[in-house]
Amino acid sequence: MNRLSDLKPGEKGVIKSIDIDGAIKIRMTQLGITEGETVQVEKYAPLGDPIEISIRGYSLCFRKTEAERIILV
Amino acid sequence: MIKSAALTGNPNCGKTTIFNALTGSSQYVGNWPGVTVEKKTGKIKSKNVSIDVTDLPGIYSINSYSMEEKISEEYIRNENPDVIINVLDATAIERSFFLTLQLIETGKPLIAALNMMDVIEKEGTIIDLEGMTNELGICIVPISARINKGISELVDNLSNFKELERSPGFNDYIQQINEFKLKGDMSEDKISSFRYSYIKKLISQYVILGEMRSDTTKKIDKVFTNKYVGIPVFLTIMWAIYYISINVVGEMSADIFERMLGSFSNSLGNLLVMIGANEHIISLIIDGVVRGVGAVLLFLPQIMVLFFFISILEDSGYMARVSFILDRVFRRIGLTGKSFIPMFVGSGCSVPGIMAARTLDSEKERKLTIILTPFVSCGAKMPIYIMFAAAFFPKHTHWIIMTMYAIGGIAIIFSGLLFKKIVFKGHKEIFLLELPDYRTPIIRNVMRQVFNRSKTFVTKAGTIIFAGSVLIWFLQGFTPGFRLTDLPSESMLSSIGAFIAPVFRPLGFADWKTSVAFLTGFVAKEMVVATLAVLNGISESGGFELLDSIRATFTPISALSFMVFVALASPCISALAAAKRELNSWKWMVFSVLYQTGLAYIMSMLVYNIGSLFLR
Numbered sequence: 001m002n003r004l005s006d007l008k009p010g011e012k013g014v015i016k017s018i019d020i021d022g023a024i025k026i027r028m029t030q031l032g033i034t035e036g037e038t039v040q041v042e043k044y045a046p047l048g049d050p051i052e053i054s055i056r057g058y059s060l061c062f063r064k065t066e067a068e069r070i071i072l073v
Numbered sequence: 074m075i076k077s078a079a080l081t082g083n084p085n086c087g088k089t090t091i092f093n094a095l096t097g098s099s100q101y102v103g104n105w106p107g108v109t110v111e112k113k114t115g116k117i118k119s120k121n122v123s124i125d126v127t128d129l130p131g132i133y134s135i136n137s138y139s140m141e142e143k144i145s146e147e148y149i150r151n152e153n154p155d156v157i158i159n160v161l162d163a164t165a166i167e168r169s170f171f172l173t174l175q176l177i178e179t180g181k182p183l184i185a186a187l188n189m190m191d192v193i194e195k196e197g198t199i200i201d202l203e204g205m206t207n208e209l210g211i212c213i214v215p216i217s218a219r220i221n222k223g224i225s226e227l228v229d230n231l232s233n234f235k236e237l238e239r240s241p242g243f244n245d246y247i248q249q250i251n252e253f254k255l256k257g258d259m260s261e262d263k264i265s266s267f268r269y270s271y272i273k274k275l276i277s278q279y280v281i282l283g284e285m286r287s288d289t290t291k292k293i294d295k296v297f298t299n300k301y302v303g304i305p306v307f308l309t310i311m312w313a314i315y316y317i318s319i320n321v322v323g324e325m326s327a328d329i330f331e332r333m334l335g336s337f338s339n340s341l342g343n344l345l346v347m348i349g350a351n352e353h354i355i356s357l358i359i360d361g362v363v364r365g366v367g368a369v370l371l372f373l374p375q376i377m378v379l380f381f382f383i384s385i386l387e388d389s390g391y392m393a394r395v396s397f398i399l400d401r402v403f404r405r406i407g408l409t410g411k412s413f414i415p416m417f418v419g420s421g422c423s424v425p426g427i428m429a430a431r432t433l434d435s436e437k438e439r440k441l442t443i444i445l446t447p448f449v450s451c452g453a454k455m456p457i458y459i460m461f462a463a464a465f466f467p468k469h470t471h472w473i474i475m476t477m478y479a480i481g482g483i484a485i486i487f488s489g490l491l492f493k494k495i496v497f498k499g500h501k502e503i504f505l506l507e508l509p510d511y512r513t514p515i516i517r518n519v520m521r522q523v524f525n526r527s528k529t530f531v532t533k534a535g536t537i538i539f540a541g542s543v544l545i546w547f548l549q550g551f552t553p554g555f556r557l558t559d560l561p562s563e564s565m566l567s568s569i570g571a572f573i574a575p576v577f578r579p580l581g582f583a584d585w586k587t588s589v590a591f592l593t594g595f596v597a598k599e600m601v602v603a604t605l606a607v608l609n610g611i612s613e614s615g616g617f618e619l620l621d622s623i624r625a626t627f628t629p630i631s632a633l634s635f636m637v638f639v640a641l642a643s644p645c646i647s648a649l650a651a652a653k654r655e656l657n658s659w660k661w662m663v664f665s666v667l668y669q670t671g672l673a674y675i676m677s678m679l680v681y682n683i684g685s686l687f688l689r
């Protein structure tokens with residue numbers, strides 16, 4: 001299984017599913033993190049977490065715990 | 074004819090810049106009724122239009138999850154503005170359209186302002202605006218707010234506003250989404266995905282993305298969020314801001330201002346004598362008002378420079394990076410990196426800091442941030458530190474001040490850990506944050522921000538502190554039996570002060586004047602300096618010899634203990650009112666005041682007693 005958190009900075013993937021529930025899942029989809037969309041990992045913060053990704057032409061960051069639950073194709 | 078408009082868009086889309094360009098100096102900044110989110114209104118005035126514009130909070134969607142979204146949604150529903158001006162960020166066009174679709178779905182008249190055109194033109198991106206307009210049935214005006222391009226076209230389009238026909242394809246979309254909502258069997262995130270799949274189609278049809286995307290932001294971030302230097306750079310920036318505003322500007326302005334104030338108070342005194350004013354009136358004006366208000370205004374230049382830097386950091390996009398860098402640290406105490414923003418704003422004033430906690434995503438983070446933000450010393454506490462540091466540690470003023478911030482920081486960490494273990498067990502925080510591209514701040518925006526924030530400071534000096542200074546002067550001029558007295562020790566004020574003073578004895582300062590200063594500090598922190606100035610001014614002869622009188626009343630250790638108490642104890646009454654509103658509970662508010670003051674008491678007792686062991 002390929003997870004978003006497995007990618008290194010600069011690597012890309014396509015989202016297969018998002019195994020997160022509740023408010024944060026809804027927020028994420030509103031911001032454009034949806035199935036079938038391409039994401040690229042930009043970098044990790046100096047202390048190793050959170051993660052910065054680019055999606056739909058802009059940058060967004062969230063924690064690794066979320067990135068581990070975003071499954072890639 | 075359009076009479077009213079509401080301005081809406083994602084955070085960082087350039088809404089403030091557009092609002093400033095549209096309404097110029099006719100702006101009015103207030104609050105939304107019942108809540109403390111900033112509400113800005115203004116008027117568009119040109120040849121043949123006069124439109125009232127209300128600036129809605131920056132939001133990504135209208136689903137009533139956050140207070141900002143609720144405000145926007147309710148405003149659009151209840152106030153029924155004649156038109157909604159939706160600002161889109163052309164550099165994040167897919168995400169921007171999400172809100173646009175939601176707004177169109179509400180069925181309200183809408184006009185779109187596609188901002189940041191200058192940026193995407195450089196990238197080589199081409200957008201078929203006419204095609205899009207025909208598809209969606211909304212007027213789309215290209216704008217570069219930064220260089221004032223497209224603003225007058227936007228105004229023209231507003232004054233000639235008419236609703237357009239939607240294409241059959243878009244009508245189908247609207248019909249489908251309304252069915253989904255009506256049936257109610259489709260989850261929120263499925264509906265969002267559906268919107269995005271429509272946006273994808275729209276973009277592929279009408280937008281050709283350019284290849285020349287600027288990599289400036291990435292280059293800057295190579296340094297600012299670098300694994301090794303990111304954190305040191307952050308600390309250096311913070312240090313530099315405080316060093317420049319407090320030490321450099323402070324030294325330049327203090328001398329000049331003090332001399333100006335001295336000669337102003339002399340000539341005013343002479344003038345009053347000349348017109349034959351009563352001696353008590355003269356004393357009221359010179360010793361009460363000029364001294365009290367003057368002591369506070371003395372710090373205006375430093376606070377303005379501090380506000381200036383805060384605005385620059387806010388506008389440039391660096392603030393989001395700080396949240397990114399510090400999230401890992403804040404997580405330890407049950408918060409997210411986003412809590413840095415309320416706390417940083419709180420270093421200007423706790424009231425907007427507490428208000429800024431609204432942007433946080435969960436109830437627990439919001440509560441905790443509201444309780445902890447007052448531990449960040451606000452601008453009004455600065456004069457107190459500066460004064461005491463200058464009296465006892467003149468060579469190391471900025472280090473002393475940094476130490477006070479550090480003590481606030483320690484209090485935040487300690488309290489966060491405590492609350493995480495006891496009060497908010499098992500909550501999960503949400504951290505989801507856009508990292509906008511870096512942009513050179515627009516001086517006009519920054520200056521307006523500095524002006525608005527300083528205005529509050531000056532207004533306070535002219536009202537609360539004015540009244541407070543008069544009251545203090547009065548209380549120390551009369552005995553408890555309402556007899557005039559020249560001996561401060563006989564006055565009502567000294568009785569009040571002497572009554573409370575024993576409480577502070579374990580902290581090392583049991584002088585009645587200091588106790589009174591604490592009481593007045595509860596009204597506004599600026600009052601602490603004003604009170605000491607008025608009270609000590611009386612016992613000394615002429616001139617502004619505040620520092621000498623402080624040296625006479627305090628020792629270096631009791632001065633430190635005093636500063637620590639000021640740094641941590643209950644915030645002023647306006648901040649308490651804001652906390653009450655935001656926490657929406659008396660219980661939590663009272664709890665937070667008692668907690669803050671209790672912690673302050675213990676900490677400053679420790680400082681005094683441990684300090685006294687080493688320094689005698």
Ligand SMILES: Nc1nc2c(ncn2[C@@H]2O[C@H](COP(=O)(O)OP(=O)(O)O)[C@@H](O)[C@H]2O)c(=O)[nH]1
Nearest residue numbers: 085086087088089090189217218219388512515
């Ligand atoms: N290049 C460019 N930058 C802009 C434009 N409009 C706004 N900005 C910048 O974008 C940033 C965010 O703008 P602001 O008006 O504060 O956005 P708000 O958060 O939506 O109120 C600021 O640094 C502005 O200088 C524009 O048309 N072109």
